[in-house]
Amino acid sequence: xxxxxxxxxxxxxxxxxxxxxxxxxxxxxxxxxxxxxxxxxxxxxxxxxxxxxxxxxxxxxxxxxxxxxxxxxxxxxxxxxxxxxxxxxxxxxxxxxxxxxxxxxxxxxxxxxxxxxxxxxxxxxxxxxxxxxxxxxxxxxxxxxxxxxxxxxxxxxxxxxxxxxxxxxxxxxxxxxxxxxxxxxxxxxxxxxxxxxxxxxxxxxxxxxxxxxxxxxxxxxxxxxxxxxxxxxxxxxxxxxxxxxxxxxxxxxxxxxxxxxxxxxxxxxxxxxxxxxxxxxxxxxxxxxxxxxxxxxxxxxxxxxxxxxxxxxxxxxxxxxxxxxxxxxxxxxxxxxxxxxxxxxxxxxxxxxxxxxxxxxxxxxxxxxxxxxxxxxxxxxxxxxxxxxxxxxxxxxxxxxxxxxxxxxxxxxxxxxxxxxxxxxxx
Amino acid sequence: xxxxxxxxxxxxxxxxxxxxxxxxxxxxxxxxxxxxxxxxxxxxxxxxxxxxxxxxxxxxxxxxxxxxxxxxxxxxxxxxxxxxxxxxxxxxxxxxxxxxxxxxxxxxxxxxxxxxxxxxxxxxxxxxxxxxxxxxxxxxxxxxxxxxxxxxxxxxxxxxxxxxxxxxxxxxxxxxxxxxxxxxxxxxxxxxxxxxxxxxxxxxxxxxxxxxxxxxxxxxxxxxxxxxxxxxxxxxxxxxxxxxxxxxxxxxxxxxxxxxxxxxxxxxxxxxxxxxxxxxxxxxxxxxxxxxxxxxxxxxxxxxxxxxxxxxxxxxxxxxxxxxxxxxxxxxxxxxxxxxxxxx
Numbered sequence: 109x110x111x112x113x114x115x116x117x118x119x120x121x122x123x124x125x126x127x128x129x130x131x132x133x134x135x136x137x138x139x140x141x142x143x144x145x146x147x148x149x150x151x152x153x154x155x156x157x158x159x160x161x162x163x164x165x166x167x168x169x170x171x172x173x174x175x176x177x178x179x180x181x182x183x184x185x186x187x188x189x190x191x192x193x194x195x196x197x198x199x200x201x202x203x204x205x206x207x208x209x210x211x212x213x214x215x216x217x218x219x220x221x222x223x224x225x226x227x228x229x230x231x232x233x234x235x236x237x238x239x240x241x242x243x244x245x246x247x248x249x250x251x252x253x254x255x256x257x258x259x260x261x262x263x264x265x266x267x268x269x270x271x272x273x274x275x276x277x278x279x280x281x282x283x284x285x286x287x288x289x290x291x292x293x294x295x296x297x298x299x300x301x302x303x304x305x306x307x308x309x310x311x312x313x314x315x316x317x318x319x320x321x322x323x324x325x326x327x328x329x330x331x332x333x334x335x336x337x338x339x340x341x342x343x344x345x346x347x348x349x350x351x352x353x354x355x356x357x358x359x360x361x362x363x364x365x366x367x368x369x370x371x372x373x374x375x376x377x378x379x380x381x382x383x384x385x386x387x388x389x390x391x392x393x394x395x396x397x398x399x400x401x402x403x404x405x406x407x408x409x410x411x412x413x414x415x416x417x418x419x420x421x422x423x424x425x426x427x428x429x430x431x432x433x434x435x436x437x438x439x440x441x442x443x444x445x446x447x448x449x450x451x452x453x454x455x456x457x458x459x460x461x462x463x464x465x466x467x468x469x470x471x472x473x474x475x476x477x478x479x480x481x482x483x484x485x486x487x488x489x490x491x492x493x494x495x496x497x498x499x500x501x502x503x504x505x506x507x508x509x510x511x512x513x514x515x516x517x518x519x520x521x522x523x524x525x526x527x528x529x530x531x532x533x534x535x
Numbered sequence: 536x537x538x539x540x541x542x543x544x545x546x547x548x549x550x551x552x553x554x555x556x557x558x559x560x561x562x563x564x565x566x567x568x569x570x571x572x573x574x575x576x577x578x579x580x581x582x583x584x585x586x587x588x589x590x591x592x593x594x595x596x597x598x599x600x601x602x603x604x605x606x607x608x609x610x611x612x613x614x615x616x617x618x619x620x621x622x623x624x625x626x627x628x629x630x631x632x633x634x635x636x637x638x639x640x641x642x643x644x645x646x647x648x649x650x651x652x653x654x655x656x657x658x659x660x661x662x663x664x665x666x667x668x669x670x671x672x673x674x675x676x677x678x679x680x681x682x683x684x685x686x687x688x689x690x691x692x693x694x695x696x697x698x699x700x701x702x703x704x705x706x707x708x709x710x711x712x713x714x715x716x717x718x719x720x721x722x723x724x725x726x727x728x729x730x731x732x733x734x735x736x737x738x739x740x741x742x743x744x745x746x747x748x749x750x751x752x753x754x755x756x757x758x759x760x761x762x763x764x765x766x767x768x769x770x771x772x773x774x775x776x777x778x779x780x781x782x783x784x785x786x787x788x789x790x791x792x793x794x795x796x797x798x799x800x801x802x803x804x805x806x807x808x809x810x811x812x813x814x815x816x817x818x819x820x821x822x823x824x825x826x827x828x829x830x831x832x833x834x835x836x837x838x839x840x841x842x843x844x845x846x847x848x849x850x851x852x853x854x855x856x857x858x859x860x861x862x863x864x865x866x867x868x869x870x871x872x873x874x875x876x877x878x879x
Binding site for chain 1: 570573576577578579580581582583584585586587588589590591593595647648649650652654656658661662663664665689691693695697702706707708709710711713714715716717718719
């Protein structure tokens, strides 16, 4: 089939050449007149390509689509080419003697396509170059457009509304395969014609950022605030999470409803680093992260996001005990509830979803709640003193729709009740 | 070259198309060779290694730009005045093209809305500005305010819309249809220059200059704040900074003496430098400055025109002395700024 198309193209080329010869013969001796009334130069096609993009079927992509797949925050080089950028305009069908009046004006435009199909131009780079490098800071659907415009003198042209067969697809008038374009015309004959060329590529930008996950612990006794139930606690946590767009500042005040609680937050920080350099900050606020019950508000460290699956390029943030975050310290005989939520950059952290959280023993057995809350009656910390008591692990996990995950596994210690109120030492 | 007879050509083409018609739509062969680029002649192509033809079907359709009421876009439009532009193209139609470059595009359908981008190009500076769209208008219309005057410019639109077409009984290929158009149009300058003076006397300095505020105000008149700074504006030799707001930008900009004045000794030797600025270009042939009497429409010059140095002891000071600067831009917009002199 391909060979036959080439043959068709060859014959079409011969036909066009034959026509050109005939036209040249009949127009002999009237060149100046024909230049003055020459038809407008057709806008040439443009080729626009990305370097090093992902396979067309990446994460279930349609291999028959011309869209390209990229990772968020990863720089990609782009290049484009069109006859409009050549040294002379004759390859576009301009008459002999026509010249470009100057360099092309080149714009690189990025549109974002919303979930509702709306299209919004979010960036334009007028770099006047046929190459560009950029990255996409948010996952989603984009369109990258390149456009060139260039003045041709002596190339004919007519009134601004003289578009010829408007509404019809123009076809090649050069006989050269692929040199087709649309009928265009200049703004005015005196200034020649301003020829344009444009191309657009659809871009699917994939999420490779682990979700932001927050947990809030609320003790339901010994608290000056009226205690919330788990549903209300989730709601208040959600409000706090969305207000900060997933970013947790331990020094910032929390809402009145969350005062007196303890919060653990894992958030992408700094945001929009390259995929291989992505990290998450681990921050705590409240008294449950200190073995002596000290009320703390600080970032205790950062964790690199690892590749979870090389083929799908998903990321995993794993948080465990460190020197600066040894675990969660709850008081014996004090009931508490815990709730967790997650936001994702996939929707610019505009919504919050539930994240799973539970307490397990070291062998993976889930600890049951005592009614609607957790309560531990026997201390297990310091471990040397309570070696016979089980070890507990607080497990929290959030995942986004693309499979990026954040997993927290922190030791949960039960300390003597008097510790927090008497302070300074364990009894 | 020997010519083929048209009849035999038609027969040959008809035969080939009769075979091709039975086959499903298929991507054309890429066929194009990598480009040979001489970056000394086309430096914007540095780093480009791809041919000019896209490797896949991507139809181009016609587009045109018209102004209000379907009229032609004027050859000149004014800065700061909104203009309604409309793009006409089949890219806004019900169906995408059914074929392109000899390839049938069966069951072609749009798969999304059009991306529409409007630009104002300053051809002389080879600079392009994406027009912001504020009003809620149909996709093919835009109400834009040209903000920067040009000596050679253009309004350009590019449009892209995604489509799909069948390539097999259960497979569709998606691609983009593109359209673009550029019309030469000049954006005329209606804003006077904003020129000022830098004055030095006895080792002390004062500067006075206007700043258009609000920017791009329309309808006329344009307004400006006049900034007066430096020790020469202080009564006791202190640094002074006065902003006189709401002065009409134009041919009679008088800073009220009670708001700001140059305080000079009667025998001061002053040097004057001009601070020239315009949103397009000051016509330097029109620049005049110096000492004058009063604040008429045309400065009544006292002494030398455009003095680099002015010795007050050597001129007969008028009853109401002022320093002035007068300048016009290339479009003929004229500005005259007066600042009062008070002898210490």
